[in-house]
Amino acid sequence: MANDVITKVLREYQQLRDKNAHLARQRKEEIYKKLPRIREIDDSISTLGIKLSHIVLKHPEDANTRFEKIKNKIRRLQQEKGELLAVNGYPVDYLEPIYNCSDCKDTGYIKGRQCHCFKQRLVDYTYAQSNLGRRLTKENFNTFNIEYYSDAPFGKEKLTPRKNMEIIYAACLNFVNTFDASDTNLLFYGSTGLGKTFLCNCIARELMLKGKTVVYQTAFKLFDILREYKFRSNRAEYDKKQLEDLVEADLLIIDDLGTEVNNAFISSELFNILNTRLIEDKKTIISTNLTLEELAKHYSERIISRIIGNYKIFKFYGEDIRKKRSL
Secondary structure: OOHHHHHHHHHHHHHHHHHHHHHHHHHHHHHHHHHHHHHHHHHHHHHHHHHHHHHHHOOOOHHHHHHHHHHHHHHHHHHHHHHHHOOOOOOOOOOOOOOOOOOOOOOOOOOEEEHHHHHHHHHHHHHHHHOOHHHHHHHOOOOOOOEEEEEOOOOOOOHEEEEEHHHHHHHHHHHHHOOOOOEEEEEEEOOOOOHHHHHHHHHHHHHHOOOOEEEEEEEHHHHHHHHHHHHOOOOOHHHHHHHHHHOOEEEOOOOOEEOOOOOHHHHHHHHHHHHHHHHHHOOEEEEEOOOHHHHHHHHHHHHHHHHHHHHHHHOOOOOOHHHOHHH
């Protein structure tokens, strides 16, 4: 399973490099035909580059002086090239190599380690297999409708459900927009059918579009992954990758916390994940149908301490909007 996915991703990178190399050749042919002077400039730069490599061997006594003279010539030629492109309506980098990911240059790896784009492709495959990818096209900020939330008072709450949701919605947008600059984590709690998972998906989609690695797991599935890895004698590479994602992903979303069967193992592993991600400055979003009081009874004091001390907490309340959406 893991090797098949990795092979597919590597093949995609090769196809991407081939496509971009072909496009770069087309651009060069186009420019050389339209602006012959640029071909002359490129030939001159290439010749000067060869001279640079020979200077140290042939003229060691004044290599630095000769080096600077040739570098200055190259810089002037590059400047002339950029000006010619700009004057003729082309970007100055039009003839530069083309990469979808400039960090790894579309290889998927940086110094032997998987690039963030490679990790996200693996996550995307997982999402595609779980149908989450299809959900993200339906559940995003563009499809969010505040009208589903009542503007009438609700129980003893100070704010109407709609006003409360406007605040939560703004906090979600801010979470996305300040993702790299803040240390914010989020806890969503409240009854079912109030949009907790929907907003998690909104955030996930926006961050994935920004190139962030996002891992979404229900609490039940998350602890199933941990249990399988911990107690299996044959630990496959894919199991290890899933485990690493829980700690290394830019954002981990734990949905429906509290639906799993709680025990000492669950409590210990949950603390380890939350604590490690805090130490590594990785963001986490937790959603739960439990109240804060129920969370405190369900989980250890040190887990609750981490959440209260490091998460922005938002209560969801009102009528089940799924009924309104189905009308």
